[in-house]
Amino acid sequence: MMKERSFLLNFPRRKNVYDDPEDPSRRIVVTNTVEGSKVPAAVQEMVEKEEGWRFSTFPVEKGYADMTVEEVLRTIITDPSVEIPTSFEGVGHIAHMNLRENVLPWKYVVGRVVMDKNKNISKVITKVGTIESEFRTFDMECIAGSDDGNYEVELKEEGNRFKFDFSKVYWNSKLAGEHRRVVEEIAGRKKEKGKGKGKGKGKGGEAIVGNAANTKPPVVADIMAGVGPFAIPLTSDFKVPVLANDLNPSSYLGLVENGKLNKSGNLLTPYNLDGREFIHKLSDEGTRVDYAVMNLPAIAVEFLDAFRGWDVGRCGRPVVYVYGFYKAEEGEDYDVLVRERCERALGVKIGEGDEFGTHRVRDVAPKKPMMCARFRLPKEVEGMERVDLGDYEMGIRKEEGGGEGGDKKRQKLG
Numbered sequence: 001m002m003k004e005r006s007f008l009l010n011f012p013r014r015k016n017v018y019d020d021p022e023d024p025s026r027r028i029v030v031t032n033t034v035e036g037s038k039v040p041a042a043v044q045e046m047v048e049k050e051e052g053w054r055f056s057t058f059p060v061e062k063g064y065a066d067m068t069v070e071e072v073l074r075t076i077i078t079d080p081s082v083e084i085p086t087s088f089e090g091v092g093h094i095a096h097m098n099l100r101e102n103v104l105p106w107k108y109v110v111g112r113v114v115m116d117k118n119k120n121i122s123k124v125i126t127k128v129g130t131i132e133s134e135f136r137t138f139d140m141e142c143i144a145g146s147d148d149g150n151y152e153v154e155l156k157e158e159g160n161r162f163k164f165d166f167s168k169v170y171w172n173s174k175l176a177g178e179h180r181r182v183v184e185e186i187a188g189r190k191k192e193k194g195k196g197k198g199k200g201k202g203k204g205g206e207a208i209v210g211n212a213a214n215t216k217p218p219v220v221a222d223i224m225a226g227v228g229p230f231a232i233p234l235t236s237d238f239k240v241p242v243l244a245n246d247l248n249p250s251s252y253l254g255l256v257e258n259g260k261l262n263k264s265g266n267l268l269t270p271y272n273l274d275g276r277e278f279i280h281k282l283s284d285e286g287t288r289v290d291y292a293v294m295n296l297p298a299i300a301v302e303f304l305d306a307f308r309g310w311d312v313g314r315c316g317r318p319v320v321y322v323y324g325f326y327k328a329e330e331g332e333d334y335d336v337l338v339r340e341r342c343e344r345a346l347g348v349k350i351g352e353g354d355e356f357g358t359h360r361v362r363d364v365a366p367k368k369p370m371m372c373a374r375f376r377l378p379k380e381v382e383g384m385e386r387v388d389l390g391d392y393e394m395g396i397r398k399e400e401g402g403g404e405g406g407d408k409k410r411q412k413l414g
């Protein structure tokens with residue numbers, strides 16, 4: 001009987017088996033069948049087979065504490081055409097919900113219930129409108145918890161501490177796995193499981209690709225670094241030097257603070273420049289770069305044009321990880337789409353020896369994946385004419401109105 005768990009009452013924090021108040025030698029097993037309704041056949045059979053077992057009724061009151069978010073909200077939002085919102089992205093103590101238009105009349109009660117039912121959450125926010133800023137932040141409204149305008153959060157990703165103001169910088173907890181994938185690939189080994197800060201840090205781990213055998217750590221340029229979800233583990237856990245840049249002054253400040261919190265030391269060099277300007281600066285200064293990471297998905301691929309004229313002789317040919325959103329037509333191959341878009345921005349072909357590959361990160365909408373392209377910078381970029389930074393506004397080429405997406409991208413960046 002106990003194996004048939006789906007037939008049991010299964011209320012949170014409630015027992016399924018009770019002592020019989022009238023006969024201490026007997027036990028009462030409570031199923032989820034409401035009085036008057038039919039008992040499932042499997043349960044009926046089981047009770048008939050066991051000697052001394054019988055059906056009875058047992059009063060159980062179901063209150064707010066026993067109900068799931070969905071159950072509570074379904075008693076309030078009775079219109080069956082309205083989908084009950086239950087999912088959120090946790091960013092420290094803040095729950096970030098994207099509520100559909102038809103749920104907005106109930107937004108405060110939704111927020112309250114989500115907060116009550118998730119003990120680590122003390123504030124619930126929802127996005128207001130559809131416009132995202134150049135820095136991928138958005139207008140938010142507090143729908144539960146203290147509406148004090150304070151969106152400072154502190155959280156951990158892969159054992160590293162991150163502190164930032166969620167209303168001023170970009171953060172996406174759903175990218176944690178992708179950050180780990182790229183960081184470990186660059187470092188050439190996996191982070192030891194269960195190791196936090198301190199003991200074992202920067203040591204051991206399972207080798208995965210190339211760099212494990214290298215004695216000299218690679219140099220990484222994180223061109224749209226945000227508050228450091230690539231740069232912090234690389235510098236703090238793996239002792240890989242990172243030149244980390246972000247145009248958003250609040251991200252830059254967060255990056256600096258997170259570097260201190262995680263003891264990145266002078267392995268982390270923060271910059272607060274436009275991504276193209278940063279690439280030109282590295283080339284002008286002849287800085288050796290082994291890896292370049294570019295995560296600003298709507299337009300990062302187009303930033304590859306800043307590598308035209310790159311000083312390959314002094315700076316080398318970094319392995320580039322560049323993110324983009326893609327939408328393929330029926331029968332179109334994502335690998336081809338991604339490659340062609342990268343080549344268009346670079347102005348040269350990615351050669352067969354340039355180790356081109358793609359990774360599907362996640363789907364942001366049906367059939368609209370976020371893809372990561374990885375390839376070695378083609379040496380032919382060196383002979384190309386540099387782009388003029390004066391031709392761009394908010395990261396987008398002025399006369400083209402936004403390369404791949406035109407004006408729409410000004411509304412919804414990255």
Ligand SMILES: C[S@@+](CC[C@H](N)C(=O)[O-])C[C@H]1O[C@@H](n2cnc3c(N)ncnc32)[C@H](O)[C@@H]1O
Nearest residue numbers: 135170224225226246247248274275295296395
């Ligand atoms: C999608 S976020 C990625 C942040 C971080 N790398 C991550 O994986 O979470 C894109 C970042 O690009 C920054 N950004 C926007 N325009 C930029 C530009 N022109 N140059 C450099 N960074 C820019 C934004 O401030 C934001 O932090």
